Amino acid sequence: MNAHDPYEISLRTDNGNQFDIVVVGSGPSGVHAAYPLIKAGLNVAMIDGGLDSQRQSKELQEFPDAKLTKSGHYYGFVKESSYVFNKTFELLPIKSNIDIIQSLAMGGLSEVWHGICDFFSENELLAIGLPPDEIKREYKEISKLIKLNFRTPLDLHSRLLLAKAKRNIQRENSIYQAPLVFPYRTSSFIEKLKQFKNFVYIPNQSVYRVKEKKDHVEIQSFSIDKKDESIARASFLILAAGSINTTRILLRSRKLYNFKTSFLTKANYVVPCLHLSSLGKKNDSKKSRYGQIVISTKETDRGADSFFIQLYRFNPLFLHKALQYVVLPKIIAFPLLSALAPYVVIVDVRFPAFESDMTFCKLKKEKGKRDTLEIFFKETSEELLRHRMEYDKITRQLWSLGLVPLRTIIGYTTSHYAGGVSVDKNGKFYNSRRIYVADSSSWKILPAKPPTLTIMANASRVGKNVLKIFK
Numbered sequence: 001m002n003a004h005d006p007y008e009i010s011l012r013t014d015n016g017n018q019f020d021i022v023v024v025g026s027g028p029s030g031v032h033a034a035y036p037l038i039k040a041g042l043n044v045a046m047i048d049g050g051l052d053s054q055r056q057s058k059e060l061q062e063f064p065d066a067k068l069t070k071s072g073h074y075y076g077f078v079k080e081s082s083y084v085f086n087k088t089f090e091l092l093p094i095k096s097n098i099d100i101i102q103s104l105a106m107g108g109l110s111e112v113w114h115g116i117c118d119f120f121s122e123n124e125l126l127a128i129g130l131p132p133d134e135i136k137r138e139y140k141e142i143s144k145l146i147k148l149n150f151r152t153p154l155d156l157h158s159r160l161l162l163a164k165a166k167r168n169i170q171r172e173n174s175i176y177q178a179p180l181v182f183p184y185r186t187s188s189f190i191e192k193l194k195q196f197k198n199f200v201y202i203p204n205q206s207v208y209r210v211k212e213k214k215d216h217v218e219i220q221s222f223s224i225d226k227k228d229e230s231i232a233r234a235s236f237l238i239l240a241a242g243s244i245n246t247t248r249i250l251l252r253s254r255k256l257y258n259f260k261t262s263f264l265t266k267a268n269y270v271v272p273c274l275h276l277s278s279l280g281k282k283n284d285s286k287k288s289r290y291g292q293i294v295i296s297t298k299e300t301d302r303g304a305d306s307f308f309i310q311l312y313r314f315n316p317l318f319l320h321k322a323l324q325y326v327v328l329p330k331i332i333a334f335p336l337l338s339a340l341a342p343y344v345v346i347v348d349v350r351f352p353a354f355e356s357d358m359t360f361c362k363l364k365k366e367k368g369k370r371d372t373l374e375i376f377f378k379e380t381s382e383e384l385l386r387h388r389m390e391y392d393k394i395t396r397q398l399w400s401l402g403l404v405p406l407r408t409i410i411g412y413t414t415s416h417y418a419g420g421v422s423v424d425k426n427g428k429f430y431n432s433r434r435i436y437v438a439d440s441s442s443w444k445i446l447p448a449k450p451p452t453l454t455i456m457a458n459a460s461r462v463g464k465n466v467l468k469i470f471k
């Protein structure tokens, strides 16, 4: 081991292992799996990529990574926070037909998330493979802990749309204000956790393999800046590296190269709409902390097959991106779009994802290179048809709300994903005794609603299941 190796830290456990539990990842799943264990006094280490906004270099501000995405998309909306996914293109390589956002930052993707939440229905939880009663209990605790807010002020668009929806009672769908948690960054939560003497945060590590031994788990990693290898030992391991990277670590650890496993992401239609009732009205100031209204189905017999729609105002920062969809010279299109922008509402329609032969991932070993995760996503013809029919109905409802669709963009840039790994009812990895999974890699379906509140609730449940072993 190297003299300055962070793994030389040991919290000295009763059985001589370096740590009671190692958690890999510091996003919403890692932090909420770790919290009950730390609170109970167990020795917990969190091993993480840990890239930090404080250490953002000049070079990063130029956003070189974005150019590397296969389809050439620029992640304009997270540009300013590029440290969040810097190095992922190099250290966590993906070959995919869609753009996938991953993170090696302290706090993971929560550093840029929008904080829109919703509770999954009993049917959705059952279809994912989660116990509804336990998750409902966790929802209550997590909502309190992260200060979920049900009454964030709404902007002009949302107020007008809600008022119109009330007058024009919709039978099939309901339109309501989604609970929001803003600002919530798990990196701030980690700062609080650092005050516990039985917790240590170990950044700058990329975990690549885990090995289960008789009485401990070995976690092998290399430092991101120097590439030195290290090994940590813990009685139990909780993987929370985001579903793609937990899957990657486990496939590699079990030498499952070329093995097709599930990858779930949502079909997503983005529809900029002209909001007629807002024309000529002055919208609120540039305040960013607005609540968001959403539309979901009222039909309770639909099981987990429900769409979810988020409605948000057009962000002027997207103007340059929108230009590519206008068939007019830029000199005319730009002022036209700038004038229309305050009256545009973005309708973001998402459909749930189910396992299918058309959507999968597999780890490829390439000689002399890093292993690459190959991801393929395509809707089946039945899904395409179902989504199209559903979208036609949704469009009718948009018109009835005074929203005139300007264009339908099928957007396949995703940060909502799941699947890849099998676990038992406690969250323990298939055929293992000491490895648990806290993120959405264990999910069998991905509902259309925003997933992170449920990711946190499940992670907390998994952390408590590990705690029971020590009691």
Ligand SMILES: Cc1cc2nc3c(=O)[nH]c(=O)nc-3n(C[C@H](O)[C@H](O)[C@H](O)COP(=O)(O)OP(=O)(O)OC[C@H]3O[C@@H](n4cnc5c(N)ncnc54)[C@H](O)[C@@H]3O)c2cc1C
Pocket (backbone or CB within 6 Å): 024, 025, 026, 027, 028, 029, 030, 047, 048, 049, 050, 051, 078, 101, 102, 103, 104, 105, 106, 107, 108, 109, 110, 112, 113, 114, 115, 116, 117, 205, 206, 207, 208, 240, 241, 242, 243, 245, 249, 415, 416, 439, 440, 450, 451, 452, 453, 455
């Ligand atoms: C712009 C944007 C907006 C979003 N808005 C919403 C929203 O409004 N509502 C919602 O519900 N969701 C939203 N999301 C999605 C949300 O951020 C994710 O669902 C959530 O962060 C997933 O949490 P996680 O802990 O599973 O994974 P992540 O947040 O991805 O965290 C993974 C962690 O693992 C670490 N890691 C990964 N690989 C390794 C490795 N090999 N070795 C060591 N460490 C590793 C990383 O450093 C990171 O800390 C949004 C995402 C983005 C990008």
